Amino acid sequence: MIRVAAVGTSMITGRFAAAVAQCSGITLQSVHSRDPQRAADAAVRLGAVRPSSSWAELLASDDVDAVYLASPNALHAGQALDVLAAGKHVLLEKPACTTPEQFVQVVSAARAGGLVALEAIRSLYDPGYDLIHRLLDDLGPLRRASFRFHQRSARYDKVLAGEAVNVFDPSMGGGALFDLGVYCVHAMVDLLGAPESVQGFAVPVAGGADGAGAGLARYPGLVADLSYSKITVGDSTSSISGEAATLLIDHLGDPRQLRVERVDGSREEFTVDKRGEDPLANMLDCVEHFVAAVEGQVSITADQERSILAARVIAELRSGSSGRPLASAPSVSTNGPERDA
Numbered sequence: 001m002i003r004v005a006a007v008g009t010s011m012i013t014g015r016f017a018a019a020v021a022q023c024s025g026i027t028l029q030s031v032h033s034r035d036p037q038r039a040a041d042a043a044v045r046l047g048a049v050r051p052s053s054s055w056a057e058l059l060a061s062d063d064v065d066a067v068y069l070a071s072p073n074a075l076h077a078g079q080a081l082d083v084l085a086a087g088k089h090v091l092l093e094k095p096a097c098t099t100p101e102q103f104v105q106v107v108s109a110a111r112a113g114g115l116v117a118l119e120a121i122r123s124l125y126d127p128g129y130d131l132i133h134r135l136l137d138d139l140g141p142l143r144r145a146s147f148r149f150h151q152r153s154a155r156y157d158k159v160l161a162g163e164a165v166n167v168f169d170p171s172m173g174g175g176a177l178f179d180l181g182v183y184c185v186h187a188m189v190d191l192l193g194a195p196e197s198v199q200g201f202a203v204p205v206a207g208g209a210d211g212a213g214a215g216l217a218r219y220p221g222l223v224a225d226l227s228y229s230k231i232t233v234g235d236s237t238s239s240i241s242g243e244a245a246t247l248l249i250d251h252l253g254d255p256r257q258l259r260v261e262r263v264d265g266s267r268e269e270f271t272v273d274k275r276g277e278d279p280l281a282n283m284l285d286c287v288e289h290f291v292a293a294v295e296g297q298v299s300i301t302a303d304q305e306r307s308i309l310a311a312r313v314i315a316e317l318r319s320g321s322s323g324r325p326l327a328s329a330p331s332v333s334t335n336g337p338e339r340d341a
């Protein structure tokens with residue numbers, strides 16, 4: 001049984017706790033907050049065995065095997081390295097880190113310690129992505145793709161009122177690209193692989209974070225665009241077009257309805273077989289993958305490489321470059337055992 005501690009006490013930790021409760025092989029041992037009372041309240045609310053409010057105590061504890069990081073993005077890398085140095089597995093909320101170099105360091109430390117470090121990009125463990133992969137084969141040579149995620153955040157009202165909030169704070173790794181664009185980037189690199197070059201454009205909000213943005217990615221014979229926003233509402237249908245047909249995906253974070261529209265005018269609808277109506281139910285798919293990885297039943301080398309590639313694309317989108325070739329990948333140290341190989 002994997003005894004996991006969750007770091008953070010916001011909504012997403014509650015969703016993680018609910019997934020853990022439904023998943024065999026893992027149990028919620030602790031909830032960690034900087035504030036002892038918040039930790040105690042959250043431990044009761046989420047059904048954890050005990051609260052934690054001392055980072056050093058949590059790292060030293062021998063009743064915790066793994067840590068789920070649902071802290072602000074800028075803290076993930078340092079916390080993950082602490083967790084791995086303490087001999088514990090780590091599941092990092094998306095985006096795993098704010099630079100590719102940081103995540104490479106995390107993966108290197110995990111491999112050296114024979115531990116698992118996995119990015120919790122829940123959408124990619126959704127059964128909808130298996131179906132999307134299968135349907136790609138029917139589209140013919142791929143020419144255009146559009147990956148979109150637009151969801152106005154209630155926290156933008158606080159920004160407009162002059163308050164600082166983590167999700168719009170650049171020093172905390174906030175902004176639309178890290179928060180929502182990450183789903184577009186992961187979908188793109190998972191489905192299409194590494195682009196030759198990318199170029200990004202951002203719409204800054206007060207405080208300097210990107211409230212919305214767009215990107216272009218060039219592949220041989222194919223162009224993909226990415227569109228993400230936390231400050232506007234809009235259509236989040238994504239599409240992938242080949243010369244034979246276009247695949248429409250209703251939502252990258254929770255794909256349910258897929259449609260293939262063929263050049264001969266025919267259409268076919270596909271409903272993804274899901275666990276229920278809950279749009280975050282695929283957190284359970286992700287937790288199950290983490291458990292299987294810790295138990296040594298699945299390799300996560302490809303997941304880690306995809307996360308590194310996604311981080312490289314995000315770094316390039318953020319750089320303001322004019323579409324230069326994608327920088328080469330920082331290399332993962334191969335010292336030490338590779339538990340997940």
Ligand SMILES: NC(=O)c1ccc[n+]([C@@H]2O[C@H](COP(=O)([O-])OP(=O)(O)OC[C@H]3O[C@@H](n4cnc5c(N)ncnc54)[C@H](OP(=O)(O)O)[C@@H]3O)[C@@H](O)[C@H]2O)c1
Nearest residue numbers: 008009010012033034035038070071072073093094095166
């Ligand atoms: N997968 C999904 O669907 C999904 C959805 C939402 C968020 N997320 C991810 O979850 C992570 C957390 O996002 P969020 O919006 O929940 O963040 P948040 O509310 O700003 O912070 C999360 C937790 O981190 C702690 N925290 C806040 N500020 C901190 C600081 N300055 N230093 C140390 N700890 C701090 C807080 O816990 P205490 O105050 O109790 O210590 C808080 O509950 C992000 O990586 C985000 O991308 C994922």
